[in-house]
Amino acid sequence: MSLRDKWILSIERRALAAIGLLAALPVWCQYPGQVTKSTKDAPDLRAVAVLEWTGEAGHPKASRLVPVAVLDGGQLQDGGLYLARPMPLAVSGEVEYELQRNGQPVGLFDIKNAGQEQGSWVGYGTWKSLPKPKPQPSMSEVARNRIEDEYSDRPVLHRKHHADEDGTAGKGGSSDSASDADRPTLHRKDTGGDASASTQSPAPDTDRPTLHKRDSSDSGSAPPDDPDRPVLKKSKKKPTEDVGHVDSLPGFTDPDRPRLQRGKSGDKSAEVLPTLMGLPPDMEQAVAVSDAKSRPEHPWTFSWSNVDDEAKMKSGLEAIARDALGVTPPAAAPAPLPKKARKNTKLAPPVEPPPPAPLLDEQFRVFELSYSSGATLVLTAHSDGPLNQQKFVTLIAQPDFYGNLLVLLKNVADGARLDETPRMRLVDAVNAMADNRGELLFELRSSTQRQFALYRILRGQAEKLFVSSGGSFGAAGRP
Numbered sequence: 001m002s003l004r005d006k007w008i009l010s011i012e013r014r015a016l017a018a019i020g021l022l023a024a025l026p027v028w029c030q031y032p033g034q035v036t037k038s039t040k041d042a043p044d045l046r047a048v049a050v051l052e053w054t055g056e057a058g059h060p061k062a063s064r065l066v067p068v069a070v071l072d073g074g075q076l077q078d079g080g081l082y083l084a085r086p087m088p089l090a091v092s093g094e095v096e097y098e099l100q101r102n103g104q105p106v107g108l109f110d111i112k113n114a115g116q117e118q119g120s121w122v123g124y125g126t127w128k129s130l131p132k133p134k135p136q137p138s139m140s141e142v143a144r145n146r147i148e149d150e151y152s153d154r155p156v157l158h159r160k161h162h163a164d165e166d167g168t169a170g171k172g173g174s175s176d177s178a179s180d181a182d183r184p185t186l187h188r189k190d191t192g193g194d195a196s197a198s199t200q201s202p203a204p205d206t207d208r209p210t211l212h213k214r215d216s217s218d219s220g221s222a223p224p225d226d227p228d229r230p231v232l233k234k235s236k237k238k239p240t241e242d243v244g245h246v247d248s249l250p251g252f253t254d255p256d257r258p259r260l261q262r263g264k265s266g267d268k269s270a271e272v273l274p275t276l277m278g279l280p281p282d283m284e285q286a287v288a289v290s291d292a293k294s295r296p297e298h299p300w301t302f303s304w305s306n307v308d309d310e311a312k313m314k315s316g317l318e319a320i321a322r323d324a325l326g327v328t329p330p331a332a333a334p335a336p337l338p339k340k341a342r343k344n345t346k347l348a349p350p351v352e353p354p355p356p357a358p359l360l361d362e363q364f365r366v367f368e369l370s371y372s373s374g375a376t377l378v379l380t381a382h383s384d385g386p387l388n389q390q391k392f393v394t395l396i397a398q399p400d401f402y403g404n405l406l407v408l409l410k411n412v413a414d415g416a417r418l419d420e421t422p423r424m425r426l427v428d429a430v431n432a433m434a435d436n437r438g439e440l441l442f443e444l445r446s447s448t449q450r451q452f453a454l455y456r457i458l459r460g461q462a463e464k465l466f467v468s469s470g471g472s473f474g475a476a477g478r479p
Contacts, residue, residue: 440456
């Protein structure tokens with residue numbers, strides 16, 4: 001069931017409640033006309049969520065779906081609060097989500113039931129694989145089926161060929177009898193006195209059994225009954241009554257005594273129990289979209305014209321990230337020589353720079369968020385050390401006309417002050433506005449809470465389009 005059907009059902013329920021309220025008002029304040037709302041004008045809802053799981057993709061050990069936003073009438077609403085009665089519409093039962101990776105479907109997720117985890121609604125369900133497409137027939141099979149179809153519907157009449165319809169038929173009776181001697185023929189019974197016909201009729205069979213009507217005059221000549229023959233007679237004795245003996249029990253009021261009752265089972269346990277709690281380190285995320293309309297696939301993967309350009313852009317972003325994290329070691333300057341010794345002293349070999357500091361949990365993605373829009377680069381990483389000493393960086397950049405990096409957004413968070421500035425973790429790109437343009441979906445994670453934010457990249461700027469309500473998921477462990 002799509003979100004649009006759920007929305008129509010909620011509208012009908014509200015209409016019934018409004019009708020009952022109008023019926024309770026006095027007659028003089030009733031509206032004389034009739035107000036109706038056509039369900040054809042209902043907007044097409046589109047929900048965006050994040051599926052989180054541990055284990056293998058497609059067969060997770062534990063999973064949950066976190067609602068992010070619902071597109072209603074061109075406006076993004078909070079998916080965790082939209083039509084919550086009490087559960088939001090985005091995680092109500094029988095809602096199906098399509099799991100995507102770079103805009104391409106990778107699976108389906110059906111919501112079975114929902115629950116609250118530390119103040120936020122999440123959905124539980126099952127991960128299903130995509131339906132297999134029907135195999136396309138080859139050109140030879142298509143041509144063969146077309147030829148068979150042309151001749152299969154054409155009626156053909158055939159005249160049955162008899163054995164007597166031979167080339168010698170009609171020339172003489174001898175030839176007919178010779179062609180089919182065992183063929184049965186019909187003869188008319190002759191009732192006249194034709195001697196020739198009577199001589200040709202077969203003689204009656206004397207051994208053939210015949211049925212005769214019994215004569216009533218022979219009833220007296222029946223043989224007498226056999227005196228030794230058994231006879232069934234009805235018994236005159238009255239049968240004993242089959243009555244059960246029941247004794248009343250004394251007053252027995254044991255409250256723990258089991259009782260059998262007729263009816264359905266009282267098991268009201270959830271279909272899918274919550275199994276994923278908190279933020280485990282091995283948790284993975286994927287974008288989930290539920291839409292009433294079938295829209296064409298739009299992959300967000302960018303194709304480089306030169307393979308070396310990707311490595312160049314990644315190296316440039318890593319250098320910016322190290323500067324933002326403060327892990328770039330300063331270059332060692334050579335010691336100055338005295339003026340008298342400069343002429344006679346040979347130049348020392350150049351000192352090799354130290355290796356760059358490692359970027360932990362580095363994630364580098366390149367998107368094409370709209371057709372012919374160019375590359376959009378996203379890099380996320382953090383420094384080494386305990387959580388309160390780590391720093392997190394997120395960069396969004398685009399190459400300019402000359403091939404230089406243009407940073408659109410730089411977010412640096414300190415592990416000791418995540419409640420003030422949360423870290424940004426990229427989930428994926430998603431078409432949240434149903435306008436064939438992708439937005440970047442980030443998770444904003446603090447020390448105890450988290451939110452989800454959508455960013456639109458347009459005209460060289462990164463605009464924050466939507467932020468969901470916060471939810472408490474416990475203390476975040478070390479990534």
